[in-house]
Amino acid sequence: MEEIGDRRKIILHLEDSKEDAEILVDKIRRSGFKIEYHLVSVKDKYIDILDKFLPDVIIIDLKVPGFEGVEPILIARQYHKSVPIIVLTGAVGEEMAVNALKAGAADFILKDNIERIIPVLERAFYERKIILEKDILNSELKEFEEKYKNLLENLPVGIFRTTTESPGKFLNANIETARMYGLSSVEQLLQIYVEDIYQNPEERKLLQEEIKSKKKVKNILVNLKRIDGTPFLGSISASCHFNNKGEVDWIDGVIEDVTEKAQLQEKLKSYSNFFETLLDTINSPVFYKDIYGRYIGCNKYFSELIIGAPKEEILNKTLFELKDYIPYELALKYEEMDKKLLENPGIQEYDYFVRCSDGKLRYFHFNMSVYRDSKGNVAGIVGIMIDITESVENQQKLIQSNEELSLLINSLPSIIIGVSVKDIVTQWNPFAEKILGLKAEDVIGKRFYETRIKWNWEKIYEAIGQCIVNRKGIRLDDLKFETEDGKTGILGLSVNPLIRGGDSLEGFMILGRDVTEQRILESQVFQSNKLEAIGQLAAGIAHEINTPLQYVGDNLKFITKSFEGILKLIEKYREVYSKWQNNETPDFKSFFEEIVHIAREIKLDFIAEQIPPALSEAYDGLQRVSKIVQSIKAFSHPGTGEKTSVDINKAIENTITVSRNQWKYDSEVIMDFDPDLPLVPCFESEFNQVVLNLIINASDAIHEAKEKGIIEHGIIKITTSVEEGYAVVKVSDNGTGIPEKIRNRIFDPFFTTKEPGKGTGQGLPISHSIIVEKHQGMLYFESEIGKGTTFIIKLPQMSFYLLQGISRL
CATH class of the missing domain: 3.40.50.2300 (Response regulator)
Structure with a gap:
């Protein structure tokens, strides 16, 4: 107006x-x-x-x-x-x-x-x-009356007027109220009592009293039901109409079926809790604000690391209202970037230094985006701050080290050969020149195959093909080669794809080194490791030998002492014999009295009874010592460098004997050998080392299980058998079992679960190398937590080699 x-x-x-x-x-x-x-x-x-x-x-x-x-x-x-x-x-x-x-x-x-x-x-x-x-x-009045009329009929909520008495009646209502109670018309609604639509009529009485006492109520939840008895949750807002006397004439109200809304609110609360939990699991500061710059949410990393205040103090505040935590200049910078994003909705990225709540200056990458409401309008900004301080520092270091890296590559004692997708040599470093005997200027620019390297080209191109198809590096171990001057050697190579720009293959890189000396030394290393194991067993072996030697010595002492008394008897007999030779008549009565006296003095009956078992025990002890010595000799024999036909059962038995002091305190070893197991071609000494490693590992697992109270009695069971051309050895224990998460690392070099000083992590990798690489066999395991582990060795028999066309064992 x-x-x-x-x-x-x-x-x-x-x-x-x-x-x-x-x-x-x-x-x-x-x-x-x-x-x-x-x-x-x-x-x-x-x-x-x-x-x-x-x-x-x-x-x-x-x-x-x-x-x-x-x-x-x-x-x-x-x-x-x-x-x-x-x-x-x-x-x-x-x-x-x-x-x-x-x-x-x-x-x-x-x-x-x-x-x-x-x-x-x-x-x-x-x-x-x-x-x-x-x-x-x-x-306006006309329009309002029309709208009000339409509104009443089209409102998604019920509008009603009821009496105050009990039972109550509906005086008027809109059609939605009738529908809410399962009726098709308002006229039907006016025929029923109000109490008929309450699950508990007493609840209506309590609501009436509350409305009368407060005169007006809002959003009171009431348990109602439809005319067919179907329950639903209603939300009622109502007020009293008073007459001139101050008495309540009727009650006007609005009712809404909030059954689904209540369920949705519960779900929304659950989703909200989930969302907050999810945000808090992100290890980067995350926040979101409305178009007016007010923070409406954030995770704990933002509130604690960036602002340094509880979430409650941050929410519904702008940058400038958080002046106690955010410097004015920084707030201006953020506001400027927010305005740019809101003016040009999309993705916004920038980097900026931020002084965090702990006082440290960090460099963050801001990744910002707008979010929209249900109508598609921009509703605010969401952002995540990624700490790139270390990344930036590393990038600077990387730039600084690029030249050094380039120099390093050229000076590396490794073969580096670059080849394009068109099979053209693009790189040939000095070490490749040295090992392969070909100058870079003679090969760069030529086709790789034309470089005249004397090695197995079929294997090389097979590896290159796999590299191209699988887009990953391929290893080539023990590739023999020969230089132009006739020098031979062994190379260890890897063929790696050169991929740039996502999935664009530009060629491949061959990296390698001369492993000739390494392979020569490996046999010495295997022997050294075995001798190291012998050294570790030395104390136990000494104990095993000392025990039988001790009771051999004790029996010999007993026999020596007993023989001193027997010598007295012999001397007395020699004295009588001497008189008899000299034609003197001995005093036999006196002689026999002395003999009886000496026999009683030296306990001749006891000596006669104990000496035979003492001699037998001494002999048994010497036999046991001899067996241990023979087992040590067989176990530690360096071998001939060639595979020989070996009695696997005997070899395992020798290893069990040698390692007895390692397992006897915690375990019992059960041998279940196939007596008909044929001789197996293998390197006996190295096979013994593998069995020793498995026995020691089994003993350690049993010891751990006993300490944890999982078992009382440890059992190591070793079986041998023949399966489809393989001699099979199984070493089982009832120890702790191998955890699932480390099973794929068991054969990795230097991987160990033992305490420092108790394991190098080399036993199983060396064992795997011996069985798989040197014997063309298999070594794998089966394990169950709390029940134990079984290691399975499979060695090819003689017939297998013949079938494979291998003549040299």
Whole structure:
């Protein structure tokens, strides 16, 4: 309404005298009115403006040529029935004045009395304002009534009026209320009692009391039911209507079926908790804010590391409201970047230094994006800050080391050969020149095959093909080669793809080294490792030998001492024998008395009873020592460097004997050997080392299981058998078992689960190399946590080699 009174007033003036018009306009403006003035003097223009504009006042001179009498007033009323019309004209008769007022003029002023125009205009403007306001109110009221009617019928909630007594009745309601209770019309709803739609009628009574006491309630959850008994959760907001006596006449209310909403709210709460938990698991600061810059969410890394305040102090605040935590200059920078993103929605990335809450200056990569509401409008910004401090520092170091790396590559003691996808040599480093005996200038630019390297080209190109197809490096171990001057050797190579720009293969790189000396030394290493194992077993072996030697020594001491007494008897017999030889007659009575005395003194009966078992025990002890010595000799024999036909059962038995002191305290070894197992071609010494490693590992696993209380008695079971051309050895224990997460690393070099100083992680890798690479066999395991592990060795038999066409064993 204020706009109607304050706006510029539109005046349409029908006047053929410009001087009179100027006088009028001057008076009006000097009186303080803000006007939009339109002057017309001809009928066509007059009608045109009436058609296009809605003036606030029309001022008419009845003497304008082209019009007859009150015609200008009648024309104006055809277009605008309620606009005030003021006649401002020269002298006319009384009849004309009366006709003008009858035609619809609001006032009549003679030009001689033009001073009256200001108060007349004020009244006209006021009346016009009242008319316009009334028209607007009537229009709004009509529109409101129509909307209200439609709203009631189309609202997705129920609107009702009920009585206050019990049982209660519905006085009125919209159709949605009826539908909510499973009815098809409001008339049906008016026929039932209010209590009929409560799961518990007492709940209605309690609600009535609450409404009466509070006069108005909002969003009260009530357990209701449809007419067919189907339960649902309703939300009721209601108020009382009081009569002149202050008594409650009826209750008006709104009801909504919130069953699904309650379920959705529960889900939303669950999702919200999940979302917050998910954000907190991200190890980078994450935040999101609305389009006004207010933070509406963040994870703990943002609140703790970046801001240094609890989430509750951050949410619903802008950068500048967090001035205690964010420096003003930094807030300006963030605001500037946010504005750019909101003006150009999409992805925004930039890097910036941030002083974190712990005082450290870190360099962050900001990855920002807008998010949108359900209508597709930009609703705010979400961002993640990635700490790239270390990455930037590393990048600087990388740039700094590029030249050094280039020099290093050229000076590496490894073969580096680059080949393009067109099989053209592109790189040939000095070490390749040295090992292969070919100069870089003689091979770069040539086809790789034309380099005349004397090696197995079939294997080389097979590896290159696999490298190209699989897009990953391929290893070539023990590739024999020969230089131009006849020098032979062994290479270890790897063929690696050169991929740039995603999936574009530009060639491949061959890296290699001369492993000739390494292979020569490996046999020595195997022997060294075996001797190291012998050294570790030395104390146990000494103990095993010392025990039988001890009771051999004790028995010999007993026999020696006993023999001293026997010598007394012998001396007495020799004395009598000497007299008899000299023809002297001995005193046999005295002799026998002395003999009996000596026999009693030396306990001859005891000696005669104990010496035979003592000799037997001493012999058994020497036999046991001999067996241990023979086992050590067989175990530690360096071999001939060639495979020989070996009695696997005997070899395992020797290894068990040698390692007895390692397992006897925690385990019992059970041997289940196939007596018909044929001789197997192998390197006996190295096979013994593998079995020793497996026995020691089994013993360690059992010891650990006993310490943890998993088992009371340890068992190591070793079996041999023949399966499909293989001699099979199984070493089983009832120890702890191998955890699932480390099973794929068991044969990795230097991998160990033992404490420092108790294991090098070399036992199983060496064992795997011996069985798989040197014997073309298999070594694998089966394990179950808490029940134990079985290692399986499979060695090819003689017939297998013959079938494979291998003549050299």
